[in-house]
Amino acid sequence: MTGKERLAALFDSANSQGRAVFMPYLTVGLPDPESSVAMFTAMAEAGADAFEVGFPYSDPLMDGPTIHEAGLAAIQAGTTVAVGFDLVAQIAATTGKPVIVMTYVNPVLAVGIETFVDRLVEAGACALIVSDIAVGETQEITAACSLRGIGYVQFVAPTTGTDRLREIVATDPVFVYGIAELGVTGERRQGSSNLTTLAATLRAVSEVPLVFGVGISNPEQAAAAAAVGDGVIVGSALVRRVLESNTPEDAVTALRSAVKAFASAMTR
Amino acid sequence: MTDYRPDTSGRFGEFGGQFAPETLIPALQELEAAFEVAWSDPGFHAELDALYASFVGRPTPVYHAKRLSQRVGAEVYLKREDLAHTGAHKINNTLGQALLTQRMGKSRVVAETGAGQHGVATATASALLGLECVVYMGAKDIERQALNVYRMRLLGAEVIAVHKGAATLKDAVSEAFRYWVSSVESTHYIIGSVVGPHPFPFIVREFQKIIGTELRQQMSGEPGSFPRPDVIVASVGGGSNAMGIFFPWVRSGVDLVGVEAAGHGLESGAHGASLVAGTPGVLHGSRTYMLQDRDGQVIEAHSVSAGLDYPGSGPEHSYFRDEGLARYVAVTDVEALSAFHEFSRLEGIIPALESAHAVAWVLREAASLKGKTVVINLSGRGDKDVQQVAAMQGDEDA
Numbered sequence: 242m243t244g245k246e247r248l249a250a251l252f253d254s255a256n257s258q259g260r261a262v263f264m265p266y267l268t269v270g271l272p273d274p275e276s277s278v279a280m281f282t283a284m285a286e287a288g289a290d291a292f293e294v295g296f297p298y299s300d301p302l303m304d305g306p307t308i309h310e311a312g313l314a315a316i317q318a319g320t321t322v323a324v325g326f327d328l329v330a331q332i333a334a335t336t337g338k339p340v341i342v343m344t345y346v347n348p349v350l351a352v353g354i355e356t357f358v359d360r361l362v363e364a365g366a367c368a369l370i371v372s373d374i375a376v377g378e379t380q381e382i383t384a385a386c387s388l389r390g391i392g393y394v395q396f397v398a399p400t401t402g403t404d405r406l407r408e409i410v411a412t413d414p415v416f417v418y419g420i421a422e423l424g425v426t427g428e429r430r431q432g433s434s435n436l437t438t439l440a441a442t443l444r445a446v447s448e449v450p451l452v453f454g455v456g457i458s459n460p461e462q463a464a465a466a467a468a469v470g471d472g473v474i475v476g477s478a479l480v481r482r483v484l485e486s487n488t489p490e491d492a493v494t495a496l497r498s499a500v501k502a503f504a505s506a507m508t509r
Numbered sequence: 510m511t512d513y514r515p516d517t518s519g520r521f522g523e524f525g526g527q528f529a530p531e532t533l534i535p536a537l538q539e540l541e542a543a544f545e546v547a548w549s550d551p552g553f554h555a556e557l558d559a560l561y562a563s564f565v566g567r568p569t570p571v572y573h574a575k576r577l578s579q580r581v582g583a584e585v586y587l588k589r590e591d592l593a594h595t596g597a598h599k600i601n602n603t604l605g606q607a608l609l610t611q612r613m614g615k616s617r618v619v620a621e622t623g624a625g626q627h628g629v630a631t632a633t634a635s636a637l638l639g640l641e642c643v644v645y646m647g648a649k650d651i652e653r654q655a656l657n658v659y660r661m662r663l664l665g666a667e668v669i670a671v672h673k674g675a676a677t678l679k680d681a682v683s684e685a686f687r688y689w690v691s692s693v694e695s696t697h698y699i700i701g702s703v704v705g706p707h708p709f710p711f712i713v714r715e716f717q718k719i720i721g722t723e724l725r726q727q728m729s730g731e732p733g734s735f736p737r738p739d740v741i742v743a744s745v746g747g748g749s750n751a752m753g754i755f756f757p758w759v760r761s762g763v764d765l766v767g768v769e770a771a772g773h774g775l776e777s778g779a780h781g782a783s784l785v786a787g788t789p790g791v792l793h794g795s796r797t798y799m800l801q802d803r804d805g806q807v808i809e810a811h812s813v814s815a816g817l818d819y820p821g822s823g824p825e826h827s828y829f830r831d832e833g834l835a836r837y838v839a840v841t842d843v844e845a846l847s848a849f850h851e852f853s854r855l856e857g858i859i860p861a862l863e864s865a866h867a868v869a870w871v872l873r874e875a876a877s878l879k880g881k882t883v884v885i886n887l888s889g890r891g892d893k894d895v896q897q898v899a900a901m902q903g904d905e906d907a
């Protein structure tokens with residue numbers, strides 16, 4: 242099965258169980274490359290269905306202070322792109338869960354688009370998300386992914402109009418990342434009011450799975466997203482728990498209980 | 510005169526493009542459309558030209574710098590953008606973009622600033638047109654350009670300190686983008702240079718090319734005008750004053766020289782010379798020469814001059830570089846500071862530290878410039894830098 246097919250199967254099976262897919266985001270190499278895999282195994286045991294593995298970047302324009310800080314810490318701890326791929330391979334192998342790599346565009350270009358996607362395949366990743374580009378600048382990357390059976394994830398924002406939405410789904414994304422809240426990643430006290438509208442607008446043009454992310458901070462907000470979407474991504478709320486922990490063991494404990502709570506909010 | 514525009518993907522050759530998150534794409538498309546309508550509307554030009562004439566003081570004069578000419582052994586002229594209202598070329602762009610903001614029905618603008626000149630120019634245009642104004646500025650720059658911070662606040666802008674990274678221009682641009690992502694429906698981002706995703710590099714160049722267009726009139730070589738230049742020199746941070754003066758002279762046989770910041774020296778790694786010593790990558794939305802490591806992580810820049818302390822430059826400069834339409838060089842902090850002093854005493858004009866880089870290159874290259882007609886784009890005045898230089902060098906030579 243290709244990475245793309247594995248993800249499609251995951252959405253199907255969750256759907257038939259009447260629940261949304263829970264995909265926690267965590268920066269790779271956090272708190273350091275040695276303890277990174279343990280964070281993901283803990284989340285897998287606590288009920289994560291798949292992972293968004295974030296490659297750290299020096300200037301993450303779509304990220305708020307929490308993920309920015311995490312990225313700088315991971316880079317500081319020695320998480321190069323090569324180390325990142327190495328960790329992705331270990332995470333994919335030890336957890337058995339589908340891994341979606343999330344990165345910014347410049348590291349992909351620095352490595353080379355084809356080489357980057359080849360590495361994804363070698364590491365056993367299923368899909369790729371590039372945070373700071375959108376349809377118009379994604380052709381080369383989606384072509385390289387599609388050739389190699391790697392899924393590509395496109396974004397839809399509250400500002401996206403219907404014509405553009407059609408262009409987006411026409412690129413055959415493995416799922417659509419619905420930006421729940423205008424703005425960058427980070428925790429929000431208020432839940433999003435855009436979920437239903439976004440879901441309805443997308444459903445009018447396509448059946449592609451819709452996964453909500455950005456600003457989803459607690460299980461109540463996650464449940465609201467799960468009610469109208471096919472999946473939920475939680476990032477900053479988990480990353481913060483790792484940053485706040487004094488030891489990797491504390492981080493594992495904190496992640497385990499947080500992921501358990503989020504995962505149980507997925508049932509519709 | 511050249512009148513080319515980027516291609517439909519916003520590229521100048523292989524540089525530029527629109528590497529922006531989905532949230533911003535509709536706003537970038539709206540901006541491009543609004544600009545196209547405005548730029549072909551005589552009413553818009555009339556409004557902008559009237560402001561240039563009576564609010565900014567355009568055309569800015571060309572001055573024959575006689576003592577500097579003697580010192581260098583060339584005929585050196587200054588394009589006096591330092592005399593533009595608010596003290597730098599930045600106002601040419603901010604007035605244009607503020608008028609566009611009104612046309613798009615938005616009531617608030619956000620901007621980044623390094624030296625504070627773009628922040629002051631944005632705050633000024635906002636006060637003039639009654640727009641709300643938010644400016645992001647690196648904490649380090651807030652310290653070294655304190656005068657401009659106070660000016661922005663006097664003009665009614667909210668100045669927000671950025672403590673991330675090196676707390677300089679790059680970090681301010683990133684924060685301004687993040688703010689824009691969160692507020693895009695009500696806010697326009699007045700970017701301060703020929704950088705960013707398409708259509709920004711194109712729009713800012715169009716607003717800044719007035720510098721070079723005026724110069725073509727002022728130095729046409731016709732009777733009653735100054736002689737035609739052989740060389741035009743401008744400092745390059747993001748590259749807006751340089752592109753503004755270069756563009757109307759492209760492929761005209763004039764040697765166009767962009768001067769970047771060599772900081773502590775190119776070999777030290779602590780500099781802002783992306784065109785001289787960088788490699789192509791994507792920074793702040795466009796593909797351009799930038800400072801980065803093998804993994805594509807952005808390397809912090811360094812310059813004594815806050816306006817040149819940036820690890821990238823505009824994509825059109827990258828195109829000019831690779832096509833040989835202009836050449837790019839770099840001068841160090843030490844050379845720029847020395848030029849700052851020497852120029853002040855020779856000409857009775859205190860230059861901005863950014864502009865002092867262009868002056869420094871002319872002083873260094875005296876031998877090869879002998880007998881030539883050289884124009885320096887004096888992009889700004891140095892009032893903002895006086896405190897910083899005094900603190901660095903001690904009062905005795907300030």
Ligand SMILES: Cc1ncc(COP(=O)(O)O)c(C=O)c1O
Nearest residue numbers: 626746747748749750816863889
């Ligand atoms: C006086 C002056 N010159 C030059 C610059 C550099 O910017 P650019 O390269 O866009 O002209 C600045 C930026 O702050 C400036 O204030």
